[in-house]
Amino acid sequence: MLRPFDKLRVVSKVEPQAQHERKSSVMPFALRRSKGERPMVIHTAKIVEKTRGHCDIIDITNKVKEEVERQKIRRGLATLFVSGSTASLTTIEYESGVLKDLQELLEKLIPSNRKYHHDDRWGDDNGFSHLRASLLGPSLQVPIDDGKLMLGTWQQIVLLDFDNRPRTREIVVQIMGESE
Secondary structure (H helix, E strand, C coil): CCCCCCCCCCCCCCCHHHHHCCCCCEEEEEEEEECCCEEEEEEEEEEEEECCCEEEEEEEEHHHHHHHHCCEEEEEEEEECCCCEEEEEEEEECCCHHHHHHHHHHHHHHHCCCHHHHHHHHHCCCCHHHHHHHHHHHEEEEECCCCCCCCCCCCEEEEECCCCCCEEEEEEEEEEEEEE
């Protein structure tokens, strides 16, 4: 009896590792199900953002779209992950009013002006930032169809940095799917 991946075979290397600002790398393989079908590729890149901290919210939608377009993925999935325990990813309408509302909501839920046990142990006074980041989470997935992220009209992908100081954040973007 054949299992689902028994018919998959490795095809030639997709492309050499790119040397550009996004620190892009391509997995050295593509999978093809059978003759005539499009290859399945996995592409991993990094987006680097400098933040101000203190609930800084940065729209990274266009940078993610550029990666999808660059890889010519027709149908698949974009997975995003921010490294670090004081930052998160989510989607929201990137509009000043709703951004302020989100910042005020997080301040009410997890105030930055009180002491947390983490602060007592480490002395860095950023316990609130760890809690906020864990509430929203470090990752996000967006389906891709017809070469485009399947986001709503007013929906953008945002990086939130909750730390109490400026940081340089790396967002890993892994794109998997059928290439053109």
